[in-house]
Amino acid sequence: xxxxxxxxxxxxxxxxxxxxxxxxxxxxxxxxxxxxxxxxxxxxxxxxxxxxxxxxxxxxxxxxxxxxxxxxxxxxxxxx
Numbered sequence: 001x002x003x004x005x006x007x008x009x010x011x012x013x014x015x016x017x018x019x020x021x022x023x024x025x026x027x028x029x030x031x032x033x034x035x036x037x038x039x040x041x042x043x044x045x046x047x048x049x050x051x052x053x054x055x056x057x058x059x060x061x062x063x064x065x066x067x068x069x070x071x072x073x074x075x076x077x078x079x080x
Contacts, residue, residue, distance in 0.1 A: 007074040013040035
């Protein structure tokens with residue numbers, strides 16, 4: 001797994017957040033800092049899901065295969 005997809009590297013995704021990623025959140029009244037954090041998390045999640053799909057690690061419904069969900073990954077990383 002690429003290091004940038006690990007949960008602990010979420011800050012790396014803040015640099016990839018553009019105005020278009022936060023526009024909807026800002027329009028709904030969410031503060032800018034929170035909107036950026038949410039957008040970064042979404043970008044990382046989307047990239048992780050794509051990586052799983054590219055490596056046949058998803059179910060027929062498109063969900064992460066057993067043991068590959070983000071919660072399990074975070075627990076694994078914390079235990080290292």
